[in-house]
Amino acid sequence: xxxxxxxxxxxxxxxxxxxxxxxxxxxxxxxxxxxxxxxxxxxxxxxxxxxxxxxxxxxxxxxxxxxxxxxxxxxxxxxxxxxxxxxxxxxxxxxxxxxxxxxxxxxxxxxxx
Amino acid sequence: xxxxxxxxxxxxxxxxxxxxxxxxxxxxxxxxxxxxxxxxxxxxxxxxxxxxxxxxxxxxxxxxxxxxxxxxxxxxxxxxxxxxxxxxxxxxxxxxxxxxxxxxxxxxxxxx
Numbered sequence: 255x256x257x258x259x260x261x262x263x264x265x266x267x268x269x270x271x272x273x274x275x276x277x278x279x280x281x282x283x284x285x286x287x288x289x290x291x292x293x294x295x296x297x298x299x300x301x302x303x304x305x306x307x308x309x310x311x312x313x314x315x316x317x318x319x320x321x322x323x324x325x326x327x328x329x330x331x332x333x334x335x336x337x338x339x340x341x342x343x344x345x346x347x348x349x350x351x352x353x354x355x356x357x358x359x360x361x362x363x364x365x366x367x
Numbered sequence: 368x369x370x371x372x373x374x375x376x377x378x379x380x381x382x383x384x385x386x387x388x389x390x391x392x393x394x395x396x397x398x399x400x401x402x403x404x405x406x407x408x409x410x411x412x413x414x415x416x417x418x419x420x421x422x423x424x425x426x427x428x429x430x431x432x433x434x435x436x437x438x439x440x441x442x443x444x445x446x447x448x449x450x451x452x453x454x455x456x457x458x459x460x461x462x463x464x465x466x467x468x469x470x471x472x473x474x475x476x477x478x479x
Contacts, residue, residue: 256409258409263407290468290470295376295472296472296473297371297373297457297459297470297471297472297473298410298457298468298470299470300467300468300469343409343410354400354412354415355412355468356409356412357402357409357410357411358409359407359408359409360407360409
């Protein structure tokens with residue numbers, strides 16, 4: 255049973271436009287959420303996180319929004335750049351940050367020049 | 368630079384022949400994890416060590432074992448690899464269990 259779902263396997267966006275990557279979760283105990291970015295032949299790298307006490311966290315071009323009632327979060331990248339082309343994994347954990355991470359399948363983002 | 372290093376990057380093994388994957392870290396993190404990721408699937412946690420304490424996931428097959436001889440090194444042993452064990456194996460570390468994982472580049476295992 256997948257507790258973290260990234261239902262769209264891929265997304266293609268024009269350079270300069272906004273990329274919106276979605277993630278849904280089923281475990282109501284999850285209260286800490288992270289996004290990881292992965293380039294081919296490299297391991298995932300941490301991008302941005304949000305705890306359940308917030309509904310938005312922003313870091314430069316990256317913003318994560320959390321809708322707890324809908325059990326949904328999204329990552330917005332604006333403006334999108336070709337270097338953002340990668341696989342993006344959504345991950346979640348329970349009991350704050352001190353718990354194991356459960357990952358989604360990932361979304362492949364392609365940013366067209 | 369402090370990092371997590373996995374060796375080898377690519378490993379080909381024969382069906383049923385034991386194989387060991389290696390992970391080392393210079394971050395001095397307490398926790399080390401092994402994830403298995405098959406194509407187009409989510410990384411799946413196999414087990415983790417908190418210091419010397421081994422924590423196995425309930426659905427990790429007995430075929431998979433792990434050793435952590437010291438803080439810096441952690442090994443994944445696959446006793447009798449099957450074709451279904453072909454995957455990317457990711458090692459990660461964190462200071463404590465949970466957020467702030469640092470991943471290695473992974474080892475892609477092929478079973479022939």
